[in-house]
Amino acid sequence: MNHMHTPSPVVDMPVRRSPFRQSLLVRLSMMFALGGLLVVAILLIGNRVLEDAKQRLEDTVIRQVQPLAATHRLQTRSNELRTLELELPTVRDVFALPQYAERMQVEIEAMTAELTPFLAVLASSRPDDARRLERHWASYRGDLQEVIRLAGKMDLAAAEAITSTRTRTAHAAISSILRELVGATEQAATEAYRQARDEQQRQQRFFLILSLGGFLFLAAGLVIFARSLSRRLRTVRDAATRLAAGEHRAPIAISGNDEISDLGQAFNAMQEIVVSRERSLRAAQEELEDRVAQRTQALATANARLWMLSQAVEQNPIGVLIASADRSVEYANAAYVRVTGRPADARLASSLPEAADPERSREVDAAFRAALLAARDWDGERRSRRPDGSEYWEHVRLVAMRTEQGRPEHLLLMREDITERRTQEEKVAYQAYYDGLTALPNRTLALDRLQQATGRATREGTMCAVMFIDLDNFKQINDTLGHVAGDELLCQASVRLRSVIRAEDTVARLGGDEFLIILGVAQASDADAVATKIIQAFAPPFQIEGREFAASPSIGVSLFPDDGNDPSVLLRNADLAMYEAKDAGRNTFRFFNQKIHDDSVARMEMERELRGALERGELQVHFQPLVAARDGRLVGAEALLRWTHPLLGRVPPDRFIPIAEQSGLIVSIGNWVLDQACTHAARWREACGGEFVIAVNVSPRQFATPGLVDTIRACVERHAIPRNQLEIEVTEGLLIRNPGEVREAMLALEAIGVTVALDDFGTGYSSLSYLRAFPFHTIKIDRSFIRDLSEDAEDCALVVAAIRMARALGLRVVAEGVETEVQSRFLTLQESDVLQGYLFGPPIPPEDFVADWVHNPTRKAFSS
Numbered sequence: 001m002n003h004m005h006t007p008s009p010v011v012d013m014p015v016r017r018s019p020f021r022q023s024l025l026v027r028l029s030m031m032f033a034l035g036g037l038l039v040v041a042i043l044l045i046g047n048r049v050l051e052d053a054k055q056r057l058e059d060t061v062i063r064q065v066q067p068l069a070a071t072h073r074l075q076t077r078s079n080e081l082r083t084l085e086l087e088l089p090t091v092r093d094v095f096a097l098p099q100y101a102e103r104m105q106v107e108i109e110a111m112t113a114e115l116t117p118f119l120a121v122l123a124s125s126r127p128d129d130a131r132r133l134e135r136h137w138a139s140y141r142g143d144l145q146e147v148i149r150l151a152g153k154m155d156l157a158a159a160e161a162i163t164s165t166r167t168r169t170a171h172a173a174i175s176s177i178l179r180e181l182v183g184a185t186e187q188a189a190t191e192a193y194r195q196a197r198d199e200q201q202r203q204q205r206f207f208l209i210l211s212l213g214g215f216l217f218l219a220a221g222l223v224i225f226a227r228s229l230s231r232r233l234r235t236v237r238d239a240a241t242r243l244a245a246g247e248h249r250a251p252i253a254i255s256g257n258d259e260i261s262d263l264g265q266a267f268n269a270m271q272e273i274v275v276s277r278e279r280s281l282r283a284a285q286e287e288l289e290d291r292v293a294q295r296t297q298a299l300a301t302a303n304a305r306l307w308m309l310s311q312a313v314e315q316n317p318i319g320v321l322i323a324s325a326d327r328s329v330e331y332a333n334a335a336y337v338r339v340t341g342r343p344a345d346a347r348l349a350s351s352l353p354e355a356a357d358p359e360r361s362r363e364v365d366a367a368f369r370a371a372l373l374a375a376r377d378w379d380g381e382r383r384s385r386r387p388d389g390s391e392y393w394e395h396v397r398l399v400a401m402r403t404e405q406g407r408p409e410h411l412l413l414m415r416e417d418i419t420e421r422r423t424q425e426e427k428v429a430y431q432a433y434y435d436g437l438t439a440l441p442n443r444t445l446a447l448d449r450l451q452q453a454t455g456r457a458t459r460e461g462t463m464c465a466v467m468f469i470d471l472d473n474f475k476q477i478n479d480t481l482g483h484v485a486g487d488e489l490l491c492q493a494s495v496r497l498r499s500v501i502r503a504e505d506t507v508a509r510l511g512g513d514e515f516l517i518i519l520g521v522a523q524a525s526d527a528d529a530v531a532t533k534i535i536q537a538f539a540p541p542f543q544i545e546g547r548e549f550a551a552s553p554s555i556g557v558s559l560f561p562d563d564g565n566d567p568s569v570l571l572r573n574a575d576l577a578m579y580e581a582k583d584a585g586r587n588t589f590r591f592f593n594q595k596i597h598d599d600s601v602a603r604m605e606m607e608r609e610l611r612g613a614l615e616r617g618e619l620q621v622h623f624q625p626l627v628a629a630r631d632g633r634l635v636g637a638e639a640l641l642r643w644t645h646p647l648l649g650r651v652p653p654d655r656f657i658p659i660a661e662q663s664g665l666i667v668s669i670g671n672w673v674l675d676q677a678c679t680h681a682a683r684w685r686e687a688c689g690g691e692f693v694i695a696v697n698v699s700p701r702q703f704a705t706p707g708l709v710d711t712i713r714a715c716v717e718r719h720a721i722p723r724n725q726l727e728i729e730v731t732e733g734l735l736i737r738n739p740g741e742v743r744e745a746m747l748a749l750e751a752i753g754v755t756v757a758l759d760d761f762g763t764g765y766s767s768l769s770y771l772r773a774f775p776f777h778t779i780k781i782d783r784s785f786i787r788d789l790s791e792d793a794e795d796c797a798l799v800v801a802a803i804r805m806a807r808a809l810g811l812r813v814v815a816e817g818v819e820t821e822v823q824s825r826f827l828t829l830q831e832s833d834v835l836q837g838y839l840f841g842p843p844i845p846p847e848d849f850v851a852d853w854v855h856n857p858t859r860k861a862f863s864s
């Protein structure tokens with residue numbers, strides 16, 4: 001069985017897949033790009049926020065510092081003016097005084113120029129201070145202008161007076177306001193700075209949080225991605241581990257549409273292939289293991305066989321010698337030494353035994369040597385001699401053992417001691433051709449001799465005679481004295497036959513009490529003389545077991561070439577002539593002639609006609625009444641077969657029944673008669689009273705046919721007639737042929753209630769032993785004894801004795817052939833039970849039997 005599996009096709013496993021392809025690279029790139037963008041965004045935002053915070057801080061500083069600086073500058077200028085104002089009255093140099101005045105004027109202008117925007121700004125945040133400062137400046141400037149004017153007039157004292165009073169107050173007020181402003185501005189600046197710094201710190205925290213959030217988001221994204229990556233890779237890894245461990249599970253399901261899902265799919269495909277391969281591998285392995293087991297088994301068997309064969313060769317009674325192609329002996333078993341009587345030599349040629357009869361073995365030996373030289377198979381038989389002088393028959397067989405290429409590699413030489421077989425064969429051959437009892441040639445050899453004799457006669461232009469001899473009373477002697485006596489008679493008869501012929505002629509025993517003589521004769525009269533001599537040779541009685549017995553021969557003679565060319569034809573014609581001699585009264589001889597031939601042909605033709613008679617409706621069954629002797633009442637009928645041939649007319653049963661018997665046709669015909677008889681008996685039984693018995697003749701051939709009892713039983717059951725109302729009539733001849741089987745069949749019939757009658761009683765041996773040995777119910781005294789009852793006292797005595805004997809044995813007696821009243825009265829007086837004969841009625845067709853008998857069972861009895 002082939003367990004190889006082809007890998008199954010890879011099937012896509014059911015996985016959740018995104019409709020969009022996202023390779024890991026793309027995803028990672030996207031992730032990093034996103035992360036980068038996030039970082040950049042965070043940085044930009046952070047930078048921006050910090051910049052803003054810083055800007056705001058700077059702005060705040062600037063915003064706060066500018067008024068402070070302006071305030072400081074105004075302070076400085078006002079102080080400068082005060083200084084100039086105070087110095088001016090002290091200037092003693094008239095020429096330098098204008099310059100001072102001018103400087104003061106410039107300073108006033110600068111102060112005014114600087115103060116104007118300052119006031120504008122201050123008015124928005126501190127309007128009171130702005131008004132106060134403006135008012136004080138205006139007052140101070142006016143005073144200074146006055147000072148300058150007074151200085152110009154050189155009124156320094158006035159100027160000094162103003163500077164030491166009024167300007168001092170104004171300047172002090174301005175300085176005070178400016179100091180206040182400085183203080184307030186410093187406080188505001190500090191506050192603004194603090195706020196700006198707080199804002200900046202908030203922005204920094206926000207940036208930090210944003211950065212942290214961005215980082216966390218990025219980290220989370222990375223973690224999720226990594227986890228997903230890891231989980232899916234783990235799935236593949238676990239599956240791969242399981243696969244490696246030989247555990248096969250269902251295909252794995254990897255979500256996504258990237259390299260890992262591809263990997264999952266590839267894994268599934270690989271797993272499928274691996275599983276399939278593994279299955280194939282396992283199947284292949286199992287197959288391999290099977291094969292190995294088989295081979296191992298085969299090897300073991302072969303080894304055992306080899307051992308057995310070697311034992312067989314070793315123990316073989318046939319001598320076996322193996323030689324190499326160059327005829328060096330390599331092996332010889334024990335039997336080889338035993339058969340040939342000497343050890344095997346190193347060279348094959350010198351190992352061969354000596355011929356017992358070199359002259360007769362010459363051809364065989366030459367053929368053997370040629371086969372040996374050519375290294376080809378050969379076998380033959382020869383008679384050989386051992387070194388100790390004993391001779392034996394051996395069957396020699398040479399076998400060239402060849403390589404596959406046909407080159408002879410070894411020579412196998414087998415020598416079998418066949419002495420026993422040859423002896424046996426000679427014996428068998430003898431038995432095949434000779435009769436074991438008389439040592440005469442048997443039928444086979446006789447036919448062979450006849451063939452030779454006809455050949456010789458043809459060549460020499462002479463004749464030969466074939467004599468078929470049958471011993472007339474052999475059966476009687478054999479049956480009464482037993483087989484040993486019968487054998488003795490045959491042996492003595494064969495000696496007598498041998499004594500009357502020449503050595504070159506043949507006496508053979510064909511079987512039983514039949515002998516054949518083959519003579520070479522010049523003319524028919526020579527055969528006549530020999531036949532006469534045979535009759536004479538048998539004339540003296542035979543001495544058997546101390547008693548004398550007469551045994552005459554009936555001889556039929558056929559001549560070659562007149563009566564046939566073929567041995568079997570000559571034999572058959574001699575056989576026919578022998579029957580003619582028997583019919584002529586026995587103890588005589590007859591030559592085959594045309595009449596015998598014609599009779600034989602007529603018999604054959606009758607047989608041919610008889611074959612289809614039943615189908616053509618030419619057969620009928622007639623019934624003859626059986627009447628009770630005491631009152632003439634009808635007690636039964638005998639069924640008797642009739643044949644009316646369209647050309648031959650009525651053929652008497654005596655003529656066609658033997659032919660039917662010989663040809664075997666009697667079996668089917670007899671079954672038909674039985675059926676007809678039972679059919680009619682069933683119809684008539686009622687009318688004839690319960691005792692009506694139908695008698696049917698059953699021939700020896702029917703008895704020899706298996707299943708007769710079953711056929712009879714089936715017939716009786718089919719027609720529903722009581723079994724004891726059927727009687728089977730058999731003749732004595734039946735009992736002689738097969739007593740054991742016939743008795744068994746009769747017992748079987750008795751067991752089913754069918755009775756058996758012994759027909760034609762008195763014509764054979766009518767031995768009492770038969771009547772005791774077989775379960776008969778009735779004897780039928782043959783009509784030949786009844787016929788001469790009134791004239792022949794012997795017949796009379798015989799009939800009386802038969803009736804008494806039957807009575808003593810409890811048998812019913814039927815007397816047949818009763819034709820006269822005298823016979824009838826006598827038989828009635830002698831207490832015969834049943835009478836049958838023309839006196840009461842002949843066999844008649846069934847319709848006549850119905851009219852004549854069934855309707856009036858007592859009508860005809862004693863009517864004549």
Ligand SMILES: Nc1nc2c(ncn2[C@@H]2O[C@H](COP(=O)(O)O[C@H]3[C@@H](O)[C@H](n4cnc5c(=O)[nH]c(N)nc54)O[C@@H]3COP(=O)(O)O)[C@@H](O)[C@H]2O)c(=O)[nH]1
Nearest residue numbers: 640641653654657673697698699817818819836837838843
């Ligand atoms: N196996 C079978 N044998 C059969 C069957 N039918 C007949 N036979 C046998 O044939 C033999 C000749 O029979 P058949 O010619 O029929 O003669 C019978 C009677 O007709 C004859 N018979 C009877 N009464 C008289 C008489 O008063 N005178 C006289 N001359 N003949 C008479 O006897 C024969 C009775 O036969 P059986 O009782 O059987 O001896 C004969 O041997 C038949 O058995 C058949 O179907 N099967």
